[in-house]
Amino acid sequence: MADELTEAGGKVRLYVAADLGTGAQVSLSEGQAHYLIHVMRAKAGDLVSLFNGRDGEWLAETGAVSKRGVTLSCLRQTRAQGPVPDLWLVFAPIKKTPSDYLVQKATELGAVRLQPVFTRRTIVTRINEDRLLANAVEAAEQSERLDVPEIGAPLTLEKLLAQWPAQRRLYFCDEGGDARPLAQVLAERESSPAAILTGPEGGFDPTERALLRAQVFVTPVTLGPRILRADTAALAALAIWQGSAGDWR
Amino acid sequence: MADELTEAGGKVRLYVAADLGTGAQVSLSEGQAHYLIHVMRAKAGDLVSLFNGRDGEWLAETGAVSKRGVTLSCLRQTRAQGPVPDLWLVFAPIKKTPSDYLVQKATELGAVRLQPVFTRRTIVTRINEDRLLANAVEAAEQSERLDVPEIGAPLTLEKLLAQWPAQRRLYFCDEGGDARPLAQVLAERESSPAAILTGPEGGFDPTERALLRAQVFVTPVTLGPRILRADTAALAALAIWQGSAGDWR
Known part of the structure; x- marks a missing residue:
């Protein structure tokens, strides 16, 4: 048998x-x-x-x-293959170990696309896409997902925004200023399809923040008063989105 | 100068x-x-x-x-030293690297007490409390917290429940069964002081699940349809609590 x-x-x-x-x-x-x-x-x-x-x-x-x-x-x-929440993670690449961790966790948390983006303060200059995919596959196998997130080819922030699909809301995790809490924003409006955007270790620079805030499809959001590492911010935002607008409801 | x-x-x-x-x-x-x-x-x-x-x-x-x-x-x-949200994390110890990571992230996410708990399926048998504390201190320094989470002395699940402060709601992240989504539960009731409880790699056993569900201060909650690793579940639950009931509002 x-x-x-x-x-x-x-x-x-x-x-x-x-x-x-x-x-x-x-x-x-x-x-x-x-x-x-x-x-x-x-x-x-x-x-x-x-x-x-x-x-x-x-x-x-x-x-x-x-x-x-x-x-x-x-x-x-x-x-059976069923529909899944339409959530992307757009992230500035970070050091190798936190990046592995981020890809694994984002996969567990149900992101369907992981899109690396290069920003001015991004320190990492090369991305090993095979390694990202291998981490995503392993996490998908273990989390009982029926799909594996797509890994996007890396883009600069400017290119990413220029070709952004306008109907997909981009929640920009903004450390400074007057952004509203993510959970509160999600409670008020239709928020799918969506994407979470997190910066590198040093955050976004002022030009980038202004550029992001000028896009109609971008909503700046805050994740509270403490300073979160880049990977923590991404995971926290994904969890809150799934809880409020995704399939954890 | x-x-x-x-x-x-x-x-x-x-x-x-x-x-x-x-x-x-x-x-x-x-x-x-x-x-x-x-x-x-x-x-x-x-x-x-x-x-x-x-x-x-x-x-x-x-x-x-x-x-x-x-x-x-x-x-x-x-x-100035101000009030902070009253949230604990009670967690079954996991392997060394994920455990370091969990303590760092839970500190960034604002947990004020980290309480290790031994369960039947917990594989780790010893806890290095100094190492937990060192990770918490480093994360507090970097996250701009004004305090460091307390590290509780490890307890068995039975002892933990026997001496639990009854006014503190314990959100038990339950993989199986009919638990309701955490964000939904938090939207409906006063949820501070609170604690999040997550299990070891293999989850809680049926006896433990029954014991937990029999306590008046326990609310079982779910974190969606995918299987989350122990550390991912803890971080996701802390983020959702901060977004719904803590100081990310």
């Missing part, structure tokens, strides 16, 4: 690119095959869950394990 | 135990003296900010720097 492979938090879940459906055969990537066989010690007949962001979640059976890898057979759908 | 020493986020701020007041002389601990002199390269006459959780924030001048350390003289108060 088939065994269900389990991790600490539940069954092993893997994100795959292939189409999923009854009888579909799915070959794993080298990294996933290694994880499944050598880390989780899967054997032929073991059951795992698969998702691809399109076809819901499928229970699949591990086929024969060889040196060349492993193929899984889809048995049945266990969850 | 006195120079103001600045860190990335602003002036150097140090948490000290001593009383602060006009003319008060404050000797730094060995670690703080090292940081100020060797990391921040302070010289006599440089200005730093001090706070102790009681007397507000004070501008102080660095005295003569010697091998034996340094003494600071308080010049004037720059911020």
Whole structure:
């Protein structure tokens, strides 16, 4: 009889690119095959869950394990692909470890797109998009999401604003001045589709703040009287949005 | 003329135990003296900010720097000690790195007490209270708090509940079942003083969930349909509470 492979938090879940459906055969990537066989010690007949962001979640059976890898057979759908709240996170890249953490947490908190933006005070000059995606995939697998957030190609703030989709409200976490509390703003108006914008360690400079405030689709918001690190601000704002306007209601 | 020493986020701020007041002389601990002199390269006459959780924030001048350390003289108060939202975080200890992160973030998010609690599925068996406190102090210094959260001595869940102050509502982040969303619960009732309770990596066991739900001061709450890691759940709940019931309003 088939065994269900389990991790600490539940069954092993893997994100795959292939189409999923009854009888579909799915070959794993080298990294996933290694994880499944050598880390989780899967054997032929073991059951795992698969998702691809399109076809819901499928229970699949591990086929024969060889040196060349492993193929899984889809048995049945266990969850249907449903709508998800339409929330983006636009963030100035920060140092490596906090950035990994930010991507993992933003994925758990349900952001559907993670968009790096370069600002004047951004210290980090290069972004490893593969690393961002790997963190997002791992967090999606563990959080039981049925999709993986898209990782946007990095843009400068000016370019981002020039090509911004006008119907998507951009909540700009503004440390200085007269911005209103995020929870209060969300209680008053329709706030989806939406995006949260957070700056780098040193915040936005005055020119950037003025530019942001001049956009009709931008609402400056505050996250209280204490100074939050860039990653804390992003996570706090995502949580408040999900609580007020997303699927935590 | 006195120079103001600045860190990335602003002036150097140090948490000290001593009383602060006009003319008060404050000797730094060995670690703080090292940081100020060797990391921040302070010289006599440089200005730093001090706070102790009681007397507000004070501008102080660095005295003569010697091998034996340094003494600071308080010049004037720059911020008065005010009331802060009365929010605790009760958390099952998690692995070292996420635990460091949790303490830092919870401090930025304004928790006034961090209370470790041992549950049946808690894997971590020892808590380094000095390390928790050091993380809390550093985060308080950087977040411009005027106080440092208290670190409670670890308790079992049963002991914690037996000695719980009945007027403090305990929001229990419950992964399973019929709990209502935290933001919705907070919108309906007076919710201060309050505490957020989060479990270990594997969650609470059924006996614990039943025990918690049997307490009149406990309200089970949900944080949405995705599975959050223990530290993410804690930070999300603290942010939502501050946004709805704390000082982010």
